Amino acid sequence: MANMDINEFREFGKAAIDFVADYLENIRERDVLPSVEPGYLHDLLPKEIPEHGDHWKSIMEEFKRCILPGLTHWQSPNFHAFYPSQTSYSSIVAETIAAGLGVVGFSWICSPACTELEVIMMNWLGQLLDLPKCFLNCDEGNGGGVIQGSASESIFIAVLVAREQAVRRLKIAHPELTEADIRGRLVAYTSDQSNSAVEKSGILGAIKMRLLPADADCVLRGDTLIEAVEKDKANGLFPVVMIATLGTTGTCAYDNLEEIGPYCNANNIWLHIDAAYAGASFCLPEYAWIKKGLETADSLNFNLHKWLFVNFDCCAMWFKDADRITEAFSVDRIYLQHKYQGQSKAPDYRHWQIQLGRRFRSLKVWVTLKTMGAEKIRNLLRFHISLAQKFEAYVRSDSRFEVTSSTLALVCFRLKGDDSISKQLLDNITKRKKIFLIPAFFQGKYIIRFMIAGLDPQLKDIDYAWDEVKSQTDLLLGTDDNGNKVPCKSSTDRNVLQKEKPIVEISKSFNGLALSNEKIQ
Numbered sequence: 260m261a262n263m264d265i266n267e268f269r270e271f272g273k274a275a276i277d278f279v280a281d282y283l284e285n286i287r288e289r290d291v292l293p294s295v296e297p298g299y300l301h302d303l304l305p306k307e308i309p310e311h312g313d314h315w316k317s318i319m320e321e322f323k324r325c326i327l328p329g330l331t332h333w334q335s336p337n338f339h340a341f342y343p344s345q346t347s348y349s350s351i352v353a354e355t356i357a358a359g360l361g362v363v364g365f366s367w368i369c370s371p372a373c374t375e376l377e378v379i380m381m382n383w384l385g386q387l388l389d390l391p392k393c394f395l396n397c398d399e400g401n402g403g404g405v406i407q408g409s410a411s412e413s414i415f416i417a418v419l420v421a422r423e424q425a426v427r428r429l430k431i432a433h434p435e436l437t438e439a440d441i442r443g444r445l446v447a448y449t450s451d452q453s454n455s456a457v458e459k460s461g462i463l464g465a466i467k468m469r470l471l472p473a474d475a476d477c478v479l480r481g482d483t484l485i486e487a488v489e490k491d492k493a494n495g496l497f498p499v500v501m502i503a504t505l506g507t508t509g510t511c512a513y514d515n516l517e518e519i520g521p522y523c524n525a526n527n528i529w530l531h532i533d534a535a536y537a538g539a540s541f542c543l544p545e546y547a548w549i550k551k552g553l554e555t556a557d558s559l560n561f562n563l564h565k566w567l568f569v570n571f572d573c574c575a576m577w578f579k580d581a582d583r584i585t586e587a588f589s590v591d592r593i594y595l596q597h598k599y600q601g602q603s604k605a606p607d608y609r610h611w612q613i614q615l616g617r618r619f620r621s622l623k624v625w626v627t628l629k630t631m632g633a634e635k636i637r638n639l640l641r642f643h644i645s646l647a648q649k650f651e652a653y654v655r656s657d658s659r660f661e662v663t664s665s666t667l668a669l670v671c672f673r674l675k676g677d678d679s680i681s682k683q684l685l686d687n688i689t690k691r692k693k694i695f696l697i698p699a700f701f702q703g704k705y706i707i708r709f710m711i712a713g714l715d716p717q718l719k720d721i722d723y724a725w726d727e728v729k730s731q732t733d734l735l736l737g738t739d740d741n742g743n744k745v746p747c748k749s750s751t752d753r754n755v756l757q758k759e760k761p762i763v764e765i766s767k768s769f770n771g772l773a774l775s776n777e778k779i780q
């Protein structure tokens with residue numbers, strides 16, 4: 260009977276790492292999107308659990324035959340959809356080690372290193388991002404960080420903490436109201452550009468979530484918030500929490516914190532900042548303008564699993580006053596009212612989250628940060644931004660297109676004219692599965708998002724993507740960029756077309772980052 264012993268574990272483990280290395284090394288050879296129909300796997304796998312175990316070698320075979328063809332390749336540089344989920348070799352290895360240790364660190368004694376490494380990593384990250392000191396776990400102030408699984412979880416937790424804080428305060432301020440009455444009058448605010456996770460946090464947190472209209476640039480302005488809050492107050496409602504976004508999911512717009520923050524602070528409205536993607540850019544001094552006003556936040560989150568080279572899932576969350584979360588969430592409050600010695604260096608993280616058990620996520624953060632170092636992280640982010648700027652230059656060089664917005668490693672563009680042609684273009688590109696992009700809306704118009712993603716995107720991948728976008732546009736419109744009629748296409752024609760017009764030269768340096776020859780090749 261096949262059963263896994265320690266030697267098979269060694270063999271399988273080594274084979275698995277070899278498989279992943281080959282997969283990642285040769286990922287460009289695969290179409291980024293799979294060629295399967297919904298339900299494909301149901302026809303391939305047995306309907307019931309096998310009565311007897313199988314050897315790992317035959318499981319690997321079945322994996323390659325059945326599972327691999329059904330994957331969308333997120334680590335492919337031809338993946339330009341959503342936001343990235345950029346991982347790294349170091350993170351993959353550390354995740355494997357964490358799985359091997361199998362520790363569950365919900366309180367200090369459950370694995371002291373698990374808790375303490377997390378505190379230290381949250382401070383390293385806070386320093387890397389140059390966060391206001393009030394968020395760090397240090398001797399002054401009450402700041403503190405924790406690793407959550409996702410931005411969605413962090414936002415939900417912020418809403419719950421804000422809600423419980425407000426209920427306590429309001430019960431004292433309004434003895435004439437019942438608690439149920441108070442809870443029924445709570446209101447939360449966000450912009451209509453915020454991630455779906457924010458609206459969901461209102462549903463889960465049983466609090467009215469107002470989606471306020473952002474301005475023409477998708478930015479939520481102070482006036483809009485103030486008007487909504489004052490109206491609600493006049494109607495006897497209780498404004499409780501504002502979730503602002505730095506880097507909206509649609510177009511990577513940044514809510515105006517300098518207008519929103521001081522008003523929230525002055526009006527007892529908890530300010531949470533969702534910087535799921537753009538938070539990584541806080542480590543670049545030339546982008547410090549993005550985080551202006553951050554010190555007004557009560558809590559914030561950013562995903563290391565988007566743009567900081569740590570594999571999914573890993574979301575950093577900070578509080579200005581970490582006692583607020585333990586007050587709101589701890590179920591043994593009397594005991595915890597006495598802050599015991601060393602708590603700030605060894606918090607019981609179970610009080611900072613929804614579930615009891617917790618993964619050893621700080622290990623992959625530590626290994627990744629140590630492997631890369633701050634300088635390499637900054638340079639890699641700058642390189643990704645330069646790749647996006649290269650794509651933007653291509654789009655701008657073609658008069659049939661317009662760039663609607665561009666920031667960090669995201670470029671939003673469309674074909675001039677009716678929405679329907681941009682939509683048709685994207686449909687055609689998606690059907691071919693060579694590159695993967697998704698649409699969004701900007702100022703009421705259909706736009707296409709081009710995002711730099713994948714484990715190791717290079718300049719040649721930008722050329723590849725632009726070639727695909729341009730040649731599909733030629734086909735769709737029947738003419739090329741110079742208005743020349745485009746004959747019926749085969750893939751060889753595509754290559755001829757590409758040579759007709761020289762591609763724009765990339766400038767030597769973007770944002771002060773000289774591109775090395777090896778990157779340009």
Ligand SMILES: *Cc1c(COP(=O)(O)O)cnc(C)c1O
Nearest residue numbers: 409410411454456506508535536
């Ligand atoms: C991706 C994203 C989220 C959701 O992130 P998860 O970690 O998957 O929950 C939330 N907010 C913004 C702005 C995002 O871009």
